[in-house]
Amino acid sequence: MTDSQLINLTQAQRDRLAFVELRLRFMGEIRRQDLVTRFGIQAAAATRDIAQYKELAPGNMEYDPKAKVYVCASWFRPLFDFPIKRVLRWLSQGYGDAEPSHLRGVIASEDTGLPSRIDLALLSILTRAIHRGAAVKISYRALSSGLTTREIVPFALADSGLRWHLRAFDRRSGEFRDFVLGRFDDASILPGEVADHETSAQDIQWNRITELELVPHPANVQHPDTIEAEYGMEGGVLKVRTRAAMAGYLLRRWNVDCTDDHNLKGGEHHLWLRNRQALYGVTNLVLAPGYDATGKEW
Structure with missing residues (x-):
């Protein structure tokens, strides 16, 4: 143009x-x-x-x-040069799909996000696969195994608050997993139908909704009414419904103390999870502050 x-x-x-x-x-x-x-x-x-x-x-x-x-x-x-943030916002929220603009906002604002290497051409292959319900062959860099080639069946994008993930069935492990968008090196859509067990309907962690009860931290917050006002709590509690697959990300992002006796110290822990029983069966609790990495029961 x-x-x-x-x-x-x-x-x-x-x-x-x-x-x-x-x-x-x-x-x-x-x-x-x-x-x-x-x-x-x-x-x-x-x-x-x-x-x-x-x-x-x-x-x-x-x-x-x-x-x-x-x-x-x-x-x-x-024709258009869309910033990756605009594309992800459009894909996830369905608005802001106008022509790219490099004008500044009406008031000063900044963010603290780190740069992320997400290739738009590669992202478009993944989102087309989601739209079509197709499998994808990918080259992916994992922390545990380095660069590998595998086949996945993607069905959703997920924002952890720090970075974007792709939720998909991984044919190599036979499990539903999260893949960091910035770690993809290549992708191509595979022909053929996907099996029933590879579809989102079979992802238990994705389809399970859990309700978390967050309250001002009993030990770290001197004036709980401040936290109650900040988060718009009702009756001193903020009830948040989230997918089990996203629970760990949410608890990590907001530094929610998940210990039984709210024993995490530090000014970053303003919130405490009052109903830990809601996390029973959630698989990504290694992300949750206060999680016992030794595997000992809570």
Whole structure:
């Protein structure tokens, strides 16, 4: 897309074209109805948007007459330069899919995130596999085994608060696991159907919802009403429902003391888990502050 072509487009047009590219690149397909639903425009306007995108990027999409959908071409080359944070936000929250903007926010703000090596082209292969329900052959760097090649069946993205993961069935171990997005080196979608036991419906930890009861730390917090106000607690407790697969990440992110007698010291432990029994059967508790790594029962 040249500067002159950009000048001739309205902001609304650029936003719709950016949406076309996001759907095409990360979902692998775009339908006219997707534009109609997202922007509340008429079908004729959606047709013009798709035609305009084809004109600006003639090699990026192909029409599948059988499925009646435009699909991502193998020689796809992006028009828009989306930051990885914007893409992950769109994939996980479904908004903010307008044209990339490098303008600063309306007020000053900063974050403390560390840089993460996530390749958008590789991410698009993984998200297309999720959308299609397909298996993927990957090259992945694990802490325990280094660079390995394996086959996985991905079905969801997961934000731990510190970094992004891919939830998938790992055919090598026969288990559902989390894969850090920044540790993928390569990926390609595999042909064929996946087995029933490889689908998200069989992931017990993902489908189990547990309710955590968080309260001001009895030993470390001198004024519990401050914590109650900060987190909007009701009756002195904050009840948080989360997937069992995400419980460890949540407890680690918020430094929740998970010991039976709230004995973790330090100003970072403002919260205590009042109902440890809710964690029975949760498998990633090695992340939870106060977890006994020796395996001794709580």
